[in-house]
Amino acid sequence: MSNAPFSLQGRVALVTGGTGAIGSAIVAEFLSAGAQVAFTGRRPELQVPSEVDGGVYLRGDSREDGAVKAAVAEVVARFGRFDILVNNAGVARDALLLRTNDELWAEMMETNLRGVFLFCREATRHLLKAREAGRIINISSIVAERGNAGQAAYAASKAGILGLTRALARELGSRGITVNAVAPGFIDSPMTARSIDAQGRADLELEIPLRRMGRCEDVAHMVRFLASPEAGYVTGQVLRVNGGLQV
Amino acid sequence: MSKHEIASEDKIAARVIETIAAQLELSRKEVQPEATFTEDLKADSLAVMELLLALEDTFDVQASDEEIDQMRTVQDAVQFVERQLAS
């Protein structure tokens, strides 16, 4: 089986925010690719979707250093190695700039950017040992590059991820570790439903060359590709999964 | 210092040197006490970091940022491990 394309057989992965819409699709995709997978989130165990059955749930908040350290240590203790980190946990709260209070700004930065930094720092000591198998995949967003009215804080946090990704690609490249970002466009998910109404959605779909919103699986397929041995020569890139909305 | 302590210190030094040699892919002979990591042993800053991680794992010790900054030579690394193990 390990000769199958894009196989993750024998690889150990941690997906943050694996309880959410896109995260659970990534966990399911990794499991079907043969990886051993752990994932984080904050919700109680009972509210974890069934797609991720087979993965190990490590409940914890990405904003807390202790929880990040514990999650990474648990992966290594359980599986004996650490190859793939997917930083997917994120929150989006919309507000016009003049309504963006310090608390909202801090929440976006803490979860979407500092949480990613904490996981990268903690995982890297193990990824260095994984060498050529080592992968960091950070989930950014189309709004990092395109901007979006009402999402100043969110867009800034997601653009920060791109800088972090590029710097780490250069820093860790000599050890064979690749670091990339995936920038989803508008994905059919509760997060998008919260900020776009039915009319907005219809207008948006007309603007997208492929005429539909993305599916969580569309993102998960790209993440699997980046995690696979076949993507070993791809690093420091932003892979855009947006139906052509940004070309 | 008793004979026993001297022997165990030598042993630690030998294991530190062994770890450094393995990590930097050098022969043990090349890892002289006065050798500096960056100039003499041609380790880049990330390689020094990896070396520290290897020492931390091998000896179950923890280096502070300050100690990392001060570690320039093989002897510094040996002394760091000895200090940590003694405390």
Ligand SMILES: NC(=O)c1ccc[n+]([C@@H]2O[C@H](COP(=O)([O-])OP(=O)(O)OC[C@H]3O[C@@H](n4cnc5c(N)ncnc54)[C@H](OP(=O)(O)O)[C@@H]3O)[C@@H](O)[C@H]2O)c1
């Ligand atoms: N949906 C889209 O259209 C879209 C577009 C572009 C980018 N993205 C990005 O894709 C990622 C996933 O989004 P999604 O649509 O799947 O959203 P979602 O369904 O709301 O999932 C978000 C995930 O992040 C976790 N999370 C949030 N804050 C956390 C914290 N402080 N500590 C630990 N986990 C935390 C959540 O865990 P709990 O729920 O268990 O707390 C959940 O698993 C996000 O980074 C998002 O910004 C989404």
